[in-house]
Amino acid sequence: xxxxxxxxxxxxxxxxxxxxxxxxxxxxxxxxxxxxxxxxxxxxxxxxxxxxxxxxxxxxxxxxxxxxxxxxxxxxxxxxxxxxxxxxxxxxxxxxxxxxxxxxxxxxxxxxxxxxxxxxxxxxxxxxxxxxxxxxxxxxxxxxxxxxxxxxxxxxxxxxxxxxxxxxxxxxxxxxxxxxxxxxxxxxxxxxxxxxxxxxxxxxxxxxxxxxxxxxxxxxxxxxxxxxxxxxxxxxxxxxxxxxxxxxxxxxxxxxxxxxxxxxxxxxxxxxxxxxxxxxxxxxxxxxxxxxxxxxxxxxxxxxxxxxxxxxxxx
Amino acid sequence: xxxxxxxxxxxxxxxxxxxxxxxxxxxxxxxxxxxxxxxxxxxxxxxxxxxxxxxxxxxxxxxxxxxxxxxxxxxxxxxxxxxxxxxxxxxxxxxxxxxxxxxxxxxxxxxxxxxxxxxxxxxxxxxxxxxxxxxxxxxxxxxxxxxxxxxxxxxxxxxxxxxxxxxxxxxxxxxxxxxxxxxxxxxxxxxxxxxxxxxxxxxxxxxxxxxxxxxxxxxxxxxxxxxxxxxxxxxxxxxxxxxxxxxxxxxxxxxxxxxxxxxxxxxxxxxxxxxxxxxxxxxxxxxxxxxxxxxxxxxxxxxxxxxxxxxxxxx
Numbered sequence: 001x002x003x004x005x006x007x008x009x010x011x012x013x014x015x016x017x018x019x020x021x022x023x024x025x026x027x028x029x030x031x032x033x034x035x036x037x038x039x040x041x042x043x044x045x046x047x048x049x050x051x052x053x054x055x056x057x058x059x060x061x062x063x064x065x066x067x068x069x070x071x072x073x074x075x076x077x078x079x080x081x082x083x084x085x086x087x088x089x090x091x092x093x094x095x096x097x098x099x100x101x102x103x104x105x106x107x108x109x110x111x112x113x114x115x116x117x118x119x120x121x122x123x124x125x126x127x128x129x130x131x132x133x134x135x136x137x138x139x140x141x142x143x144x145x146x147x148x149x150x151x152x153x154x155x156x157x158x159x160x161x162x163x164x165x166x167x168x169x170x171x172x173x174x175x176x177x178x179x180x181x182x183x184x185x186x187x188x189x190x191x192x193x194x195x196x197x198x199x200x201x202x203x204x205x206x207x208x209x210x211x212x213x214x215x216x217x218x219x220x221x222x223x224x225x226x227x228x229x230x231x232x233x234x235x236x237x238x239x240x241x242x243x244x245x246x247x248x249x250x251x252x253x254x255x256x257x258x259x260x261x262x263x264x265x266x267x268x269x270x271x272x273x274x275x276x277x278x279x280x281x282x283x284x285x286x287x288x289x290x291x292x293x294x295x296x297x298x299x300x301x302x303x304x305x306x307x308x309x310x311x312x313x314x315x
Numbered sequence: 316x317x318x319x320x321x322x323x324x325x326x327x328x329x330x331x332x333x334x335x336x337x338x339x340x341x342x343x344x345x346x347x348x349x350x351x352x353x354x355x356x357x358x359x360x361x362x363x364x365x366x367x368x369x370x371x372x373x374x375x376x377x378x379x380x381x382x383x384x385x386x387x388x389x390x391x392x393x394x395x396x397x398x399x400x401x402x403x404x405x406x407x408x409x410x411x412x413x414x415x416x417x418x419x420x421x422x423x424x425x426x427x428x429x430x431x432x433x434x435x436x437x438x439x440x441x442x443x444x445x446x447x448x449x450x451x452x453x454x455x456x457x458x459x460x461x462x463x464x465x466x467x468x469x470x471x472x473x474x475x476x477x478x479x480x481x482x483x484x485x486x487x488x489x490x491x492x493x494x495x496x497x498x499x500x501x502x503x504x505x506x507x508x509x510x511x512x513x514x515x516x517x518x519x520x521x522x523x524x525x526x527x528x529x530x531x532x533x534x535x536x537x538x539x540x541x542x543x544x545x546x547x548x549x550x551x552x553x554x555x556x557x558x559x560x561x562x563x564x565x566x567x568x569x570x571x572x573x574x575x576x577x578x579x580x581x582x583x584x585x586x587x588x589x590x591x592x593x594x595x596x597x598x599x600x601x602x603x604x605x606x607x608x609x610x611x612x613x614x615x616x617x618x619x620x621x622x623x624x625x626x627x628x629x630x
Contacts, residue, residue, distance in 0.1 A: 003450065120446060128443050129585075130623035131435060131601050132594040135318065193625020264593045269584050270444075278579045279447040286446050305620045308445035310508020 004285060006314050011046035012039045015058075043068070047075035053288055056081035060179035062093050066100075069111060073103045079111035080287050082280065084180035086113025088123070088187040088300050091199075101298035110294040114287055114301050116279035117143060118180030118187070121256050121270070122243050124301040127191040129258055129268050136192045136262040140242040141184075145276060146251035147226050152216040154276070158226040159205060160249045161217045167205040167224045177203060178245055181231035185241045187302050189233045194240040196233035204228045212250035225249050247276075285309060319600060321629045326361035327354045330373075358383070362390035368603055371396035375494035377408050381415075384426060388418045394426035395602050397595065399495035401428025403438070403502040403615050406514075416613035425609040429602050429616050431594040432458060433495030433502070436571050436585070437558050439616040442506040444573055444583050451507045451577040455557040456499075460591060461566035462541050467531040469591070473541035473562045474520060476532045482520040482539045492518060493560055496546035500556045502617050504548045509555040511548035519543045527565035540564050562591075600624060 012024040020041040025033030040046045047054070054072045059065050062085035069086075072079045089097045104111055113119065122141040130136050147155050159167045159176050170176040182199045189196045208225035212218070219225050226248020233241030256270040286309040287301075294304060327339040335356040340348030355361050362369070369387045374380050377400035384401075387394045404412045419426055428434065437456040445451050462470050474482045474491050485491040497514045504511045523540035527533070534540050541563020548556030571585040601624040602616075609619060 116447060124446075125443065127622040128440065131439075131621040132431060132589045132597050133623060134593055134597045134600070135626075136623055191625075192623050193628055264590045266589065267586055269586065271582055271584065274447045274581065275579045278449060282447050282449045285449070302622065303620050305618050306446040307442040307617065308448060308451055308507050310506075311450075313508055 003311050004288075004309055004313075005311055007288065009035065009037055010049065010051060012037055013041070013043050013046050014039050015041065017041070043071055044075075047072060047077060051075065051077050053078040053080065053292060055284060055288070056083065057284075058083070060084045062086055062089055062096060066096060069100060070103055073100070073107050073109055073111065076107055076109060078109045078291050080284050080291055081111065081113045082115045082284060083113050084115070084118055085183060086111075087115070087118035087180055088183040088302070089113070089298075091186050092182065097298060104298055105296045108296045110291050110296050110299050112287060112291050112294075112299045112301065112304065114283050115180075116274050116276055116283055117245070118184045119301050120279070120283050120306070121274050122181070122245075123184040123187040123191075124306060125268070126188050126258050126260070127302060129266055130192055130260055132264075133260055133266055134263045136194070136260050138194065138240050138242070138261045139188050139192060140244075140257075140259040141188075142244045142257045143246070143273065144251050144254050145245070145247040145273060146249070146254040147247050148212070148214045148249045148251070150277065154247075155214060155216055155249060158247045158249075159224045160212075160214070160226055161219050162205075162224040164205055164207060164224060171203050176227060178227065178229055178247065181229060181243050181245065184243055185231050185233040187300060188241050188243075191302055194233065194235065196235050196240055198234040199231060200234065201231045202229065206246060206248040208248075208250060210250065214249050217249075219249055226251070289313065318626050319603075319624055320626055322603065324350065324352055325364065325366060327352055328356070328358050328361050329354050330356065332356070358386055359390075362387060362392060366390065366392050368393040368395065368607060370599060370603070371398065372599075373398070375399045377401055377404055377411060381411060384415060385418055388415070388422050388424055388426065391422055391424060393424045393606050395599050395606055396426065396428045397430045397599060398428050399430070399433055400498060401426075402430070402433035402495055403498040403617070404428070404613075406501050407497065412613060419613055420611045423611045425606050425611050425614050427602060427606050427609075427614045427616065427619065429598055430495075431589050431591055431598055432560070433499045434616050435594070435598050435621070436589050437496070437560075438499040438502040438506075439621060440583070441503050441573050441575070442617060444581055445507060445575055447579075448575055448581055449578045451509070451575050453509070453555050453557070453576045454503050454507060455559075455572075455574040456503075457559045457572045458561070458588065459566050459569050459571075460560070460562040460588060461564070461569040462562050463527070463529045463564045463566070465592065469562075470529060470531055470564060474539045475527075475529070475541055475564045476534050477520075477539040479520055479522060479539060486518050491542060493542065493544055493562065496544060496558050496560060499558055500546050500548040502615060503556050503558075506617055509548065509550065511550045511555055513549040514546060515549065516546045517544065521561060521563040523563075523565060525565065529564050532564075534564055541566070604628065
């Protein structure tokens with residue numbers, strides 16, 4: 001499980017009383033447990049040491065993790081966070097972005113929000129593909145995830161097995177929602193110079209017409225198989241950026257597709273898609289040496305030369 | 316033609332007496348010509364001015380362009396070059412790489428060799444995709460280019476219309492060869508931490524079984540339609556990196572494909588491929604603001620956060 005030989009895990013922090021005091025390797029379910037790293041409930045005690053970098057994964061909302069992030073930075077730690085709103089926070093959280101950037105610069109460390117989406121497949125990869133374009137008029141990214149082979153919390157998070165009414169109630173309550181599409185829209189629009197004046201977002205259920213059975217649950221015809229989200233970046237009423245995410249059980253054609261209209265027109269596909277759990281962990285870990293070497297401040301994957309962290313590389 | 320409003324073309328240099336003295340816009344065939352920029356045969360006179368960056372495109376061989384590049388750097392100019400051997404020169408030209416790096420650092424400027432291939436689709440894009448991988452065991456990139464719709468020099472360069480004997484003679488004479496595959500192998504191997512001990516390269520003809528006709532030439536069955544090159548990065552006899560380039564007239568399924576074996580397995584395709592002429596120019600121009608902002612020294616696209624150069628952006 002610990003495949004990057006240059007990394008040493010020196011501590012772990014969690015708010016869950018059921019985990020505090022336990023060995024991290026045991027909680028992570030590693031065969032090589034115990035690791036000799038006890039989970040702590042006291043961030044200061046863990047960070048007041050020889051910590052170079054914190055992998056941070058607690059909430060999707062930047063306001064909720066503001067103090068956690070500032071605490072890491074003030075302890076002199078770089079941060080790679082899965083907080084979706086941190087992936088490109090400048091529009092929604094202008095002041096907080098500036099505060100994080102200033103604090104990081106004062107401390108001489110860097111932080112970034114990333115993951116497979118937002119952070120990679122619907123934004124960074126779009127901009128990377130655009131390297132081969134002379135002109136880009138608009139961009140589209142479509143991601144279809146088959147939730148059948150994912151863990152139960154993900155299947156529940158997308159609403160699989162609910163009635164349409166339950167689904168809409170859960171959306172209204174803010175429970176069902178994949179975070180990060182507006183952040184990806186903003187990153188793509190800025191990177192491509194597509195001057196957008198509005199970002200819209202919709203969340204609808206995917207209703208199945210077939211019976212779908214997964215390892216964990218069953219969905220009857222007419223029930224919700226998952227979520228269908230669309231975010232658009234608009235310029236004077238014209239769509240410039242279109243991002244579509246379908247995550248549902250029983251999806252037959254999973255995959256990621258990027259289309260750039262321009263000169264030349266460019267299409268990129270990842271047949272089967274990038275596995276959300278595996279790829280998010282991969283993106284986070286692969287970003288560790290990159291953020292350690294990055295200029296101090298609040299970075300986004302737009303600024304970073306992403307790549308793979310070889311097992312024997314020194315960060 | 317001049318779509319990046321922040322750029323000003325302040326000079327042009329060529330060794331061809333037929334071009335010297337002419338207007339650059341006229342030689343480039345732009346509708347908006349003349350541009351009021353005369354092509355000069357005297358690099359010093361052009362560079363001894365207010366030049367921030369040189370777009371350099373003269374030869375595939377780094378030894379041939381060494382003095383040109385050093386001249387640009389010593390004049391305080393950043394360089395984006397299409398010299399294929401500059402894309403990742405550390406193995407083949409270790410000393411010259413160090414000299415270029417040192418000179419660039421002394422002058423406080425940066426240089427990079429790039430283009431669609433090497434520089435982007437068979438190396439940078441491979442490493443970018445690997446961001447989503449937890450483990451990479453080996454990498455493959457296959458590029459099939461339909462030369463039918465390309466300019467005549469490209470069709471001739473790949474040997475279209477030759478007999479197999481002529482083709483092999485031209486390969487032996489060093490005339491037929493796409494440059495840059497070994498450089499891409501080295502960049503991919505280094506970026507993925509695949510310790511290779513040998514890079515092999517083969518060049519074979521693609522023999523057509525059908526009659527192929529392009530705007531410029533015809534190829535009869537049994538004749539050469541184009542070139543088929545393979546480069547491999549080997550580790551103790553095992554293939555770790557496989558790059559295959561087929562450029563021929565009449566190619567029916569053009570496209571770029573990347574395959575990473577590992578966890579998870581990842582596949583990426585660009586159906587139709589990235590148009591060599593359009594995309595090379597795009598990659599070069601899009602790299603201008605990136606290399607201007609990069610740390611001084613010899614850079615490669617591996618280190619750079621590539622992306623699009625929006626028309627209204629300031630470099």
